[in-house]
Amino acid sequence: MRKPSRARERRRRQTEVNQELELMxxxxxxxxxxxxxxxxxxxxxxxxxxxxxxxxxxTPPAAVATEVEKLSLTITIDAAAYVLGANGxxxxxxxxxxxxxxDDPAAKAAREVLGRTLAAxxxxxxxxxxxxxxxxxxxxxxxxxxxxxxxxxxxMPEAALADAGAPAGAPGVQP
Amino acid sequence: xxxxERRKLRWRKGLKSSNSVNLISMMDILTVxxxxxxxxxxxxxxxxxxxxxxxxxxxxxxxxxKASLIVAIDGDAIRVGNDVVASVSEAMAxxxxxxxxxxxxxxxxxxxxxxxxxxxxxxxDPRLVTIQGDRDIEYRLLRKVMLTLxxxxxxxxxxxxxxTT
Numbered sequence: 001m002r003k004p005s006r007a008r009e010r011r012r013r014q015t016e017v018n019q020e021l022e023l024m025x026x027x028x029x030x031x032x033x034x035x036x037x038x039x040x041x042x043x044x045x046x047x048x049x050x051x052x053x054x055x056x057x058x059t060p061p062a063a064v065a066t067e068v069e070k071l072s073l074t075i076t077i078d079a080a081a082y083v084l085g086a087n088g089x090x091x092x093x094x095x096x097x098x099x100x101x102x103d104d105p106a107a108k109a110a111r112e113v114l115g116r117t118l119a120a121x122x123x124x125x126x127x128x129x130x131x132x133x134x135x136x137x138x139x140x141x142x143x144x145x146x147x148x149x150x151x152x153x154x155x156m157p158e159a160a161l162a163d164a165g166a167p168a169g170a171p172g173v174q175p
Numbered sequence: 176x177x178x179x180e181r182r183k184l185r186w187r188k189g190l191k192s193s194n195s196v197n198l199i200s201m202m203d204i205l206t207v208x209x210x211x212x213x214x215x216x217x218x219x220x221x222x223x224x225x226x227x228x229x230x231x232x233x234x235x236x237x238x239x240x241k242a243s244l245i246v247a248i249d250g251d252a253i254r255v256g257n258d259v260v261a262s263v264s265e266a267m268a269x270x271x272x273x274x275x276x277x278x279x280x281x282x283x284x285x286x287x288x289x290x291x292x293x294x295x296x297x298x299x300d301p302r303l304v305t306i307q308g309d310r311d312i313e314y315r316l317l318r319k320v321m322l323t324l325x326x327x328x329x330x331x332x333x334x335x336x337x338x339t340t
Contacts (some may be wrong), residue, residue: 024198027201030202030206037209037213044224044225045340046225046231046336046338047239047240047337047338048238048239048240048305048334048335049336051332051333051334052332135314136314138314140310140313141309141313142232144314145232145233145234145310148234149236153235161314161318163318
């Protein structure tokens with residue numbers, strides 16, 4: 001009475017075991033691959049801004065200025081203003097709030113005004129692609145990047161760096 | 176007697192079904208995760224990771240980074256690759272237009288171009304350099320680094336930024 005029932009049960013158990021998929025090897029592979037990929041994955045997306053170091057001083061700056069239709073645009077980042085200059089003359093001065101974080105609404109508004117002014121110049125000079133960004137020695141890197149963003153948004157993606165106070169067309173980073 | 180035996184049998188049955196853990200749902204999660212990671216790994220191309228301890232400025236730039244020499248500038252050190260070559264305070268204090276220890280290291284790299292980006296898979300432009308600068312460094316420091324780079328023959332400078340979407 002008892003014996004056949006136990007044998008049947010054992011047989012049933014065996015067939016049940018055989019029905020299941022053997023997942024452990026696959027699981028082992030996954031468990032070793034996923035940490036590897038997680039470690040190598042970069043979760044912050046980086047981009048780069050190509051900056052042309054100004055050419056060595058062999059090219060005379062005057063030659064650039066005499067070209068027709070070619071502006072030498074300079075944005076000077078002052079402590080309290082963005083000074084926009086073309087061919088050495090000041091075109092406009094856009095006040096910016098000194099000493100606030102760069103994501104402050106007032107600072108954003110100042111950059112917007114600068115962007116509109118640049119876009120107006122870009123509309124007049126469609127060939128213009130370069131702009132020189134002149135910075136004070138104590139200007140923060142993030143401010144320079146912000147101005148580069150503004151000029152790229154206005155259609156002038158080629159930004160070169162220079163010293164504030166240097167004459168226009170004579171960039172500061174120069175061997 | 177019969178009741179007890181049946182109960183015993185049912186109990187054993189329940190025990191047996193909980194004996195093997197159900198792994199299917201876990202496998203589902205792991206498969207999705209694996210696909211996602213593989214995709215992000217393939218889509219990136221060249222992987223550039225910001226140096227630890229520095230906050231890059233955010234920008235709307237969209238150009239992807241290329242394999243190159245990396246010069247990282249944070250609050251207190253200038254690194255080439257993973258090695259600290261100069262301290263910021265010394266570089267700022269000196270009256271030289273160049274940063275001498277950085278220039279020395281760069282000259283070594285010019286002599287051995289295969290050390291420039293050892294982890295890179297594609298060919299590396301030996302004149303390209305990527306600057307990873309902390310958002311709060313001052314322009315005069317950046318200027319010194321850029322001047323040193325251009326004097327040392329690294330003429331194509333890219334500034335690394337965080338991509339904002």
